[in-house]
Amino acid sequence: MAERVDTEQVRALAREGAVLIEVLPRDAYEAEHLPGALSIPLEELNRDAVAELDPTRPTVTYCYDYQCDLSARAARRLETLGFDRVYDYTASKVAWFAEGLPTAGRIRDERRAGAVARPVPTCSLSDTVAELAQPMADHDRTVVTDDSGVVLGLVRREVLALPPGTAVERVMQLAPPTVRPSIQVDELADSMERDGRSYVLVSHLDGTLVGLIERADLDGRH
Amino acid sequence: MAVTDALGRGPELGYWISSEEHPPDRLVDHAAAAEAAGFRTAMISDHFHPWTPGQGQSGFVWSVLGAIAARTAALRVGTGVTAPIARVHPVVIAHAAATVELLMPGRFFLGLGAGERINEQVVGRHWPTGRVRREMVEEAAGVIRRLWSGSTVTHEGEHFRVERARLYSRPDTVPPIVAAAGGRKSAQLAGRIADGLVGVAPDPDLVDAFEGSGGAGKPRLAQLHVCWAESETEARRTAHEWWPNAALPPALLGELAVPTQFAAAASLVTEDAVAEQVVCGPDPARHRAAIDRFVAAGFTTVYVHQIGPDQQGFLDFARRELLDHLSA
Numbered sequence: 001m002a003e004r005v006d007t008e009q010v011r012a013l014a015r016e017g018a019v020l021i022e023v024l025p026r027d028a029y030e031a032e033h034l035p036g037a038l039s040i041p042l043e044e045l046n047r048d049a050v051a052e053l054d055p056t057r058p059t060v061t062y063c064y065d066y067q068c069d070l071s072a073r074a075a076r077r078l079e080t081l082g083f084d085r086v087y088d089y090t091a092s093k094v095a096w097f098a099e100g101l102p103t104a105g106r107i108r109d110e111r112r113a114g115a116v117a118r119p120v121p122t123c124s125l126s127d128t129v130a131e132l133a134q135p136m137a138d139h140d141r142t143v144v145t146d147d148s149g150v151v152l153g154l155v156r157r158e159v160l161a162l163p164p165g166t167a168v169e170r171v172m173q174l175a176p177p178t179v180r181p182s183i184q185v186d187e188l189a190d191s192m193e194r195d196g197r198s199y200v201l202v203s204h205l206d207g208t209l210v211g212l213i214e215r216a217d218l219d220g221r222h
Numbered sequence: 223m224a225v226t227d228a229l230g231r232g233p234e235l236g237y238w239i240s241s242e243e244h245p246p247d248r249l250v251d252h253a254a255a256a257e258a259a260g261f262r263t264a265m266i267s268d269h270f271h272p273w274t275p276g277q278g279q280s281g282f283v284w285s286v287l288g289a290i291a292a293r294t295a296a297l298r299v300g301t302g303v304t305a306p307i308a309r310v311h312p313v314v315i316a317h318a319a320a321t322v323e324l325l326m327p328g329r330f331f332l333g334l335g336a337g338e339r340i341n342e343q344v345v346g347r348h349w350p351t352g353r354v355r356r357e358m359v360e361e362a363a364g365v366i367r368r369l370w371s372g373s374t375v376t377h378e379g380e381h382f383r384v385e386r387a388r389l390y391s392r393p394d395t396v397p398p399i400v401a402a403a404g405g406r407k408s409a410q411l412a413g414r415i416a417d418g419l420v421g422v423a424p425d426p427d428l429v430d431a432f433e434g435s436g437g438a439g440k441p442r443l444a445q446l447h448v449c450w451a452e453s454e455t456e457a458r459r460t461a462h463e464w465w466p467n468a469a470l471p472p473a474l475l476g477e478l479a480v481p482t483q484f485a486a487a488a489s490l491v492t493e494d495a496v497a498e499q500v501v502c503g504p505d506p507a508r509h510r511a512a513i514d515r516f517v518a519a520g521f522t523t524v525y526v527h528q529i530g531p532d533q534q535g536f537l538d539f540a541r542r543e544l545l546d547h548l549s550a
Contacts, residue, residue, distance in 0.1 A: 159517065161232050196431040
């Protein structure tokens with residue numbers, strides 16, 4: 001059975017010269033795929049389609065996301081075709097894009113949240129309101145993160161009205177809204193408009209902060 | 223460390239005038255006493271019935287406002303909140319609000335909300351769903367603003383009809399409209415149609431829905447229930463006796479029809495359950511912490527509702543311990 005691999009392992013395999021194969025339909029591949037990946041839709045995956053490939057090279061199959069079984073079925077099929085180092089990238093391209101890793105295809109990276117996100121001040125749980133005056137001078141929000149940048153909360157400018165000794169941890173908003181860097185700007189603008197959101201944070205899958213997008217940042221971009 | 227809005231105002235405390243608990247003349251006394259204690263703004267509930275029979279009162283808010291206008295000099299007062307659903311037609315709300323604004327120029331604001339059945343069923347109409355009531359608030363706000371503009375208004379709307387109505391006693395400057403919200407949808411509506419938001423929970427998501435729907439930079443008002451007393455034991459007992467509805471599931475508040483039904487539901491509510499929803503006792507730190515949660519969530523004025531008879535005790539406490547808290 002093909003070994004299941006995660007995003008980090010796929011990056012390592014790609015650096016070692018592995019062949020990446022997207023097995024989704026062609027239009028999905030053309031919209032967005034992993035850099036350097038080949039397109040062989042599962043419905044075309046037969047002996048002819050792989051005739052040019054070296055079955056001894058490491059080969060990674062991927063599809064849409066972890067709920068999609070196309071990459072697993074394609075990996076098994078490649079093994080039946082004589083490939084002996086096949087890897088199934090189970091989480092697939094949604095996970096790759098969600099990490100803000102480079103993409104290829106029709107959808108350009110500058111049309112994604114990761115490219116639009118702006119720097120936002122951060123503070124730590126142990127800070128007090130007094131320590132926010134400086135970062136808040138030019139910003140309406142400060143994100144509370146841990147040492148590795150994982151989003152733990154958010155404080156608004158209004159906290160500056162509270163006594164300077166007030167602990168950030170006591171007054172922070174616990175679950176500010178976040179999106180992945182891969183979300184397309186048009187889609188994000190539509191959902192923010194629909195839900196009446198004035199801002200979202202952009203973060204990686206592991207919760208680490210990328211930046212902030214306010215509604216006005218998307219005006220004229222969609 | 224000041225933080226100010228577009229008009230140069232920082233967050234502030236307000237005083238809640240509770241029509242359900244006190245006779246009309248006492249409400250006027252409370253408003254005057256709040257102003258004397260240093261409060262600059264107040265909101266007054268607009269009810270036909272109290273929540274429970276034990277609360278015992280429910281004066282006609284527009285008459286009380288006329289008396290408050292005469293007894294106060296600078297206090298800004300708004301309704302918290304008026305429901306243009308069944309009991310009062312938007313034409314009457316526009317009329318009453320314009321008159322109050324003339325009696326207290328620059329000091330009145332109109333709070334609108336989708337109402338509760340306990341106040342609206344009295345005229346014997348079908349009780350509409352939340353979605354329909356939000357539509358009614360939106361339509362009513364439009365009618366009210368047109369009347370305030372001095373136009374002769376004829377309106378054949380989805381929910382209201384107006385025929386050749388014109389207000390003859392009109393203020394030069396119309397009062398702001400603030401709208402109550404309990405969830406994202408009503409907060410988005412408030413952002414679209416109102417000059418401010420009224421919330422009852424320190425929920426930053428509500429404020430964001432308001433700001434993201436047109437409300438950016440506009441005032442965000444909140445109601446906070448407290449029961450100050452010399453001892454926590456006494457405060458808890460008073461809160462449980464006078465305001466057991468604090469601990470009822472929010473889904474019930476809009477739907478029960480008469481005070482006796484609230485009393486029946488509230489008979490299941492324990493003192494502990496009320497004390498979880500209401501800041502009880504004499505410790506200023508606990509009152510300040512509850513206020514801080516609203517400010518941190520983005521609210522600009524926190525209206526403190528002192529539950530029970532001892533309003534002067536609370537006002538003295540607020541002057542000593544709370545009013546300087548946000549302007550330190």
